Amino acid sequence: MTTQHNNYEQHIVSFGDSSQLLLDSGWAMAEFDLSGNVISANQQFANLMGFSHAEEMANINHSQFVLSHGYGDVFWQDVLAGNITCGEFKRCHHDDCVVWLHASYSPVLNKNNELQSILMMAMDITQEKLMYVEYHARLQALDSAQGVIEFDKNGFILCANDNYLAMTGYTERELVGRHHAFLCAKDEVSASGYKRFWKALRSGEGWKGRFKRIRKNGQPLWIQANYNPIFDSEGRLCRIVKYAHDITEHVANEKKMVQQRALLDILLDAQNRFLHDHDLASACDHVFTPLLNMTQCEFGFIGIVQDTEGGLSLHIPAISNISWNDSVTQWFDEQMRANNALIFHRLDNMFGQVITHNKIICVNDVPAFPGKRRFPPGHPPLHNFLGIPIVFNQQPVGMIALANRPQGMDDDLVAQLKPIVTTLGTLIRARSLEDKRSEMEDRLRFNATHDGLTRLPNRIAFFESLHALPDLNLPSQGMSRHCLALVDVDFFKRINDKYGHLAGDALLQELARLLETHTRGTDLVARLGGEEFIVLLRDVTTRDACLAMERLRAAIAAYSFDWEAVSVSFTVSIGVAPWQPEFASMDDWVQRADTNLYQAKSAGRNQVCGP
Numbered sequence: 196m197t198t199q200h201n202n203y204e205q206h207i208v209s210f211g212d213s214s215q216l217l218l219d220s221g222w223a224m225a226e227f228d229l230s231g232n233v234i235s236a237n238q239q240f241a242n243l244m245g246f247s248h249a250e251e252m253a254n255i256n257h258s259q260f261v262l263s264h265g266y267g268d269v270f271w272q273d274v275l276a277g278n279i280t281c282g283e284f285k286r287c288h289h290d291d292c293v294v295w296l297h298a299s300y301s302p303v304l305n306k307n308n309e310l311q312s313i314l315m316m317a318m319d320i321t322q323e324k325l326m327y328v329e330y331h332a333r334l335q336a337l338d339s340a341q342g343v344i345e346f347d348k349n350g351f352i353l354c355a356n357d358n359y360l361a362m363t364g365y366t367e368r369e370l371v372g373r374h375h376a377f378l379c380a381k382d383e384v385s386a387s388g389y390k391r392f393w394k395a396l397r398s399g400e401g402w403k404g405r406f407k408r409i410r411k412n413g414q415p416l417w418i419q420a421n422y423n424p425i426f427d428s429e430g431r432l433c434r435i436v437k438y439a440h441d442i443t444e445h446v447a448n449e450k451k452m453v454q455q456r457a458l459l460d461i462l463l464d465a466q467n468r469f470l471h472d473h474d475l476a477s478a479c480d481h482v483f484t485p486l487l488n489m490t491q492c493e494f495g496f497i498g499i500v501q502d503t504e505g506g507l508s509l510h511i512p513a514i515s516n517i518s519w520n521d522s523v524t525q526w527f528d529e530q531m532r533a534n535n536a537l538i539f540h541r542l543d544n545m546f547g548q549v550i551t552h553n554k555i556i557c558v559n560d561v562p563a564f565p566g567k568r569r570f571p572p573g574h575p576p577l578h579n580f581l582g583i584p585i586v587f588n589q590q591p592v593g594m595i596a597l598a599n600r601p602q603g604m605d606d607d608l609v610a611q612l613k614p615i616v617t618t619l620g621t622l623i624r625a626r627s628l629e630d631k632r633s634e635m636e637d638r639l640r641f642n643a644t645h646d647g648l649t650r651l652p653n654r655i656a657f658f659e660s661l662h663a664l665p666d667l668n669l670p671s672q673g674m675s676r677h678c679l680a681l682v683d684v685d686f687f688k689r690i691n692d693k694y695g696h697l698a699g700d701a702l703l704q705e706l707a708r709l710l711e712t713h714t715r716g717t718d719l720v721a722r723l724g725g726e727e728f729i730v731l732l733r734d735v736t737t738r739d740a741c742l743a744m745e746r747l748r749a750a751i752a753a754y755s756f757d758w759e760a761v762s763v764s765f766t767v768s769i770g771v772a773p774w775q776p777e778f779a780s781m782d783d784w785v786q787r788a789d790t791n792l793y794q795a796k797s798a799g800r801n802q803v804c805g806p
């Protein structure tokens with residue numbers, strides 16, 4: 196550093212005393228003659244321009260340091276005209292690279308006030324300049340890729356770039372002077388968060404995030420934005436620059452994905468429930484609440500078409516809360532008690548058309564819809580309605596009804612609900628097939644275990660029940676309280692012969708009903724074959740069993756039925772046998788009852804014989 200000072204001191208004489216002050220300033224300095232040749236330079240300037248020693252710079256013309264010679268001439272003319280020229284200059288380094296100088300060129304006058312030389316004082320600003328250029332390039336890149344809008348510190352719009360205008364659909368004239376709130380949804384502006392947001396910005400805090408704005412056409416605009424406070428040279432907030440990126444499509448896709456995932460969960464849950472308990476109503480009920488939430492509808496139901504003799508009706512296993520007054524609540528409770536569902540018998544209204552016409556009904560102005568019937572008193576007003584038929588093999592098997600969606604009903608919603616409609620169609624169809632299959636299975640099982648004529652359990656079913664008695668192998672703990680009674684029609688052959696086989700059949704049916712009527716619900720009555728019936732009397736003493744059978748016998752003897760205008764009466768003989776621990780099998784038990792029956796027959800019939 197001393198060397199620099201010394202070098203400079205050699206030439207300072209010609210600058211005059213005032214130049215002395217600049218010695219320690221750290222500035223690069225050079226003095227040029229009026230032709231632009233270096234008279235002298237300090238070491239800082241030599242370093243700056245890529246020379247090892249300041250002396251090497253002597254007589255180098257200023258134009259050598261200038262990249263554009265044309266510009267250099269004009270510039271030098273200006274300097275020679277005696278003007279102090281200040282500014283940022285792009286200069287050429289000894290190695291041909293660029294050096295940026297913040298410099299001033301000042302005329303040095305002699306004692307006669309004539310221009311003697313030019314003194315240049317310069318500072319290296321190459322780093323700052325390159326950073327600025329890069330920063331500027333970045334800003335420009337940002338500006339061309341993003342929407343940029345500037346606000347004053349109170350939130351009033353100062354300007355907006357083309358991207359921002361394209362995003363919002365406004366012209367710059369429509370925006371400038373408006374407050375930021377102009378671009379926001381009303382509910383956001385009135386929320387306390389909005390005030391906090393501006394308070395933070397005004398206090399110089401930056402703010403970034405995802406924001407919902409409203410386009411000129413009223414459609415939502417989602418932006419990812421950075422609000423950057425800009426300060427003046429004295430550190431005061433002067434404006435806020437916002438960089439925004441339109442992410443509306445991304446948000447919509449995100450929303451769709453979330454909805455689809457939610458929908459998938461609903462469907463899987465409904466399917467699982469249905470597969471688990473085959474309960475269609477419960478599956479519909481589980482679909483319904485999330486469906487209502489997902490669509491943001493106020494009311495709705497899922498209905499299943501029932502084709503009965505009275506015509507088509509809608510069974511509603513799932514419906515939104517309809518307790519809008521006491522009488523409706525009472526009606527609803529009564530319906531649920533009676534049918535376990537609401538049933539709409541009349542399908543001549545707006546809902547019904549979905550089924551009767553097998554078409555989607557989408558109404559965004561319900562009061563003006565011609566097909567609507569008057570709603571029951573107290574029914575909340577419906578603004579919009581969407582009814583989608585649930586179809587299987589092109590036939591309506593049910594419907595989804597939704598009403599009062601704040602944003603209205605549209606095709607997008609219909610498309611969104613398609614998977615749910617298809618799944619419910621499959622479930623309803625599966626339920627109906629399952630109903631038919633299990634009905635058939637029940638019928639087959641019944642036929643295999645019941646007597647076709649009397650519809651009483653048959654021999655096989657009866658013996659299965661006997662073997663299933665829980666305490667069979669523990670006779671001392673209660674089996675003695677079970678009794679068997681064999682009931683056989685007396686002279687049945689004669690009845691057949693006298694009135695015909697069909698009359699005999701009718702008698703057997705009458706007897707079956709009498710046996711059921713005169714035994715307890717816990718007893719088991721079966722037809723063993725021919726005119727022979729058997730009763731298992733559970734938890735009864737032998738005496739009580741005999742008394743019960745005696746009452747039965749007497750009731751039968753007193754009974755008659757009409758067959759082709761003739762009154763037919765008949766009697767039975769009954770053999771009663773309690774369980775005995777010595778019985779090796781159920782057959783032994785039945786055999787003992789048979790023996791007692793034989794005794795009743797032998798003793799004259801129409802009587803009960805016990806042990």
Ligand SMILES: Nc1nc2c(ncn2[C@@H]2O[C@H](COP(=O)(O)OP(=O)(O)OP(=O)(O)O)[C@@H](O)[C@H]2O)c(=O)[nH]1
Nearest residue numbers: 683684685686687688689691696697699700725726
């Ligand atoms: N109508 C009708 N007759 C049946 C049925 N099964 C068996 N029979 C008849 O029942 C009669 C039984 O006759 P029997 O075994 O001689 O007994 P019964 O005439 O009742 O005489 P007892 O038992 O000794 O009092 C036969 O004529 C069978 O054909 C049936 O399902 N329907």
